Amino acid sequence: MITVVGTGTGPDAPVAADVLAGAALVVGGHRHLDAVTLPESAERVVLGPLAPALDAVAAHVAKEHPVVVLASGDPGFFGIVRALAERFGPGLLDVRPGVSSVAAAFARLGLPWDDAAVVSAHGRDLRTAVNVCRARPKTAVLTGPGAGPAELAAALPGDRVLVVASALGDPERERVERVTAAEAAARDWGTAVNVVLCLDPARAPGPARTLAGPGPGPSRWALEESAFTHRDSMISKFEVRALALARLGPRPGDLVWDVGAGSGSVAVECARFGAAVTAVEKTADGVGRIRANAAAHGVEVAVVHGEAPVVLTRLDDPDAVFVGGGGGELPAVVAACARRARRTVVVALAALDRVPAAREALTGAGFTCDGVLLQSSRLAPLPGDVTRLAATNPVFLLWGERPRASVEGVVQ
16 A cells, blocks of 8 residues: 655644554655654655656555655645556555645635636746736646746736745745735745745636636637627628637647737637737737727737737747738748747638738748638528528638647647
């Protein structure tokens, strides 16, 4: 049997003496091992690289020796239980969870966290955590070397408030500090940080729900044009948005660009799926409409006032891009987006003459390219309680996808 004990973040989380008494092997971090009295006959393995520790556990399990693994907080929450269960099976585990660092940090603030997104940056790409923090009003980030409060804050909007919780559960060293993103980015936080809470004070927490987490996502998408403020029907029609969203695949942790955003309808819809979104728009009145539409739908969209492709050099690399405008610069805009996009670029075109150049820009960047001409007719009422079909303007939708091997190389 492998007994996994979570400790270290609660107000009082000792390891019971009887748990350790018969252990032939005790595995844990330095501070966990130093905090307990081990049996004289027990082998001690300090957790560093996971593979050697698992091999040591396997050697004792093969001899049916009792093993104890010490971990922080709840070891089943982004913890070692996953690796142990995959290697030895859950039936061999006796898990005794403590208070997770996320629960402890929110408790110190007196805040509920059933509506919070939780993302780990420990040993993982920081950009996913950054994008979740951009998109969500309440996010907990589990930190790690090179992915601490300073690195996280440096990539976030200046209006975010960060709560940095360090040495949770240690009566002498515990600290919970509320700072601005600029203050967090300018400090050296050391190695005692457990978790960082990223809060958007402008967005109030929602009402109580029955489903934990940041929300189930939108119940509807490809919304009617009337759901957005727009100028003279200059908006991507819902049929176009439906296919564009299917090809973009926006999801939590992604960053999506909407270039030539106009009303921002695509940007808002991507944000409703939980993606971080940057909308690029060259007109001042368009910038105002995008912000108004994002506010009306309760989502976060970063709006950049400028003209592509020049302004794109200031932005972080996206996972997916929608190009809805570009004028005579369209080939250069599409090429610039394709060079930066990690996964896909979708281009909407009303002009037939621009399709070949846009397609060449995608294939020239190494993307596989496909597309379709969308023509739809909507039901429209006529006098006498009859209905006709009203045709919408045809639109070409092209999409380029980075080959999977290239995507995996970019992600790594």
